[in-house]
Amino acid sequence: MSAGPRRIPLSEPLLAGKEWEYVKECLDTGWVSTAGPFISRFEKEFAAYVGAPHAVAAVNGTAALHAALLAVGVEPGEEVLVANLTFVAPANAIRYCGAFPVFMDAHPDTWQIDAGKVARFLDGECETRQGACVNKRSGRRVRAIVPVHLLGLACEIDRIVEIARRHGLKVVEDAAEAMGVRYRGRHVGTFGDAGAFSFNGNKIMTTGGGGMIATADAGLARRAAYLTTQAKDDPVEYFHREIGFNYRLGNVQAALGSAQLERLPNLIARKRRIAEIYARTFAGVEGLTPMPTTPHTEATYWLYTILLSPETTVERRKAFIVSLGAKGIEARPLWHTLTDMPPFADCQSFGIEHSPRLYARAVSLPSGSGLCEDDVRASAQAVLSCLRAA
Numbered sequence: 605m606s607a608g609p610r611r612i613p614l615s616e617p618l619l620a621g622k623e624w625e626y627v628k629e630c631l632d633t634g635w636v637s638t639a640g641p642f643i644s645r646f647e648k649e650f651a652a653y654v655g656a657p658h659a660v661a662a663v664n665g666t667a668a669l670h671a672a673l674l675a676v677g678v679e680p681g682e683e684v685l686v687a688n689l690t691f692v693a694p695a696n697a698i699r700y701c702g703a704f705p706v707f708m709d710a711h712p713d714t715w716q717i718d719a720g721k722v723a724r725f726l727d728g729e730c731e732t733r734q735g736a737c738v739n740k741r742s743g744r745r746v747r748a749i750v751p752v753h754l755l756g757l758a759c760e761i762d763r764i765v766e767i768a769r770r771h772g773l774k775v776v777e778d779a780a781e782a783m784g785v786r787y788r789g790r791h792v793g794t795f796g797d798a799g800a801f802s803f804n805g806n807k808i809m810t811t812g813g814g815g816m817i818a819t820a821d822a823g824l825a826r827r828a829a830y831l832t833t834q835a836k837d838d839p840v841e842y843f844h845r846e847i848g849f850n851y852r853l854g855n856v857q858a859a860l861g862s863a864q865l866e867r868l869p870n871l872i873a874r875k876r877r878i879a880e881i882y883a884r885t886f887a888g889v890e891g892l893t894p895m896p897t898t899p900h901t902e903a904t905y906w907l908y909t910i911l912l913s914p915e916t917t918v919e920r921r922k923a924f925i926v927s928l929g930a931k932g933i934e935a936r937p938l939w940h941t942l943t944d945m946p947p948f949a950d951c952q953s954f955g956i957e958h959s960p961r962l963y964a965r966a967v968s969l970p971s972g973s974g975l976c977e978d979d980v981r982a983s984a985q986a987v988l989s990c991l992r993a994a
């Protein structure tokens with residue numbers, strides 16, 4: 605380690621509950637693979653927590669998204685609407701199905717997928733042909749929407765589900781960053797046909813790596829469970845009617861999940877306290893926009909994120925992150941807009957206007973549940989001092 609200021613990390617897991625005890629139980633009993641009592645226990649506990657009738661565990665959030673998209677019936681050559689300002693996983697999962705993402709802009713105030721633009725795209729650019737919603741420009745069938753709940757906030761999911769129903773589309777919510785978030789009193793990920801969650805190391809709760817599909821539809825849950833366990837039709841003869849995936853979560857990961865879930869209210873309380881400290885410090889500061897809250901949302905602030913001034917360039921934002929780094933503060937940009945990436949160069953987008961500016965201006969700050977309040981205050985003060993210097 606080099607000398608210098610103490611490093612304050614962006615996001616590190618807090619494993620302060622029964623993680624050791626439960627993992628030891630796996631090792632002591634030999635249940636270390638994709639069978640074992642913690643997997644169904646974690647699924648049941650998770651389902652109860654989010655208020656979904658069914659939950660199916662998966663190896664990671666991306667696999668959960670992929671399996672959920674297949675389970676709602678996304679087929680090769682179809683299109684799926686998705687946020688432009690997000691981690692690449694949902695767009696990749698759409699491509700894994702052989703379908704094509706159509707990128708939707710972010711709302712400038714909430715940074716979430718813009719429900720108004722989704723409606724305008726479907727009403728103006730699509731038409732119903734033989735009961736199917738078809739994109740007039742591409743001629744492809746639009747099958748589903750993947751609204752992303754960004755940064756521990758919530759998108760306008762009730763409105764998106766209503767628009768989707770009007771056009772006969774399925775909804776797979778990407779709630780990977782939104783564990784614990786409630787919208788109008790209901791947990792996000794339970795509004796659409798299915799919701800996908802992530803328990804990656806830096807997410808709100810972690811299993812090392814892991815994911816979950818939540819759904820109210822028993823048939824969809826069965827289908828997702830089937831697809832994530834190699835589509836095995838006969839467990840004795842190993843007969844498979846179709847191509848499945850080795851996407852089942854392991855028992856050790858599930859043991860971590862059960863332990864993390866027990867502590868989740870505490871992890872979330874810490875996230876909210878971190879957001880509160882940042883919000884207080886940044887209130888009224890010129891040249892800085894604090895993280896928004898979204899309407900009707902009990903937020904969990906996965907990564908507390910600010911915007912630099914409207915005229916900031918990507919270069920200046922990069923320099924700002926470097927200057928924070930020099931003070932020991934690990935900050936990072938918000939997700940790179942997907943429309944600018946080579947794998948999606950041929951994909952259609954609609955009304956892209958605000959997401960590239962949000963990407964250019966945004967800086968995510970240290971937000972791990974394990975941070976002490978002094979570290980958060982030090983991080984907030986470092987932001988102010990870098991801002992004055994810039």
Ligand SMILES: *Cc1c(COP(=O)(O)O)cnc(C)c1O
Nearest residue numbers: 664665666691693780781802804
């Ligand atoms: C983290 C994340 C995922 C994927 O989760 P993994 O468990 O890392 O596969 C999906 N969508 C969003 C928006 C994410 O932030």
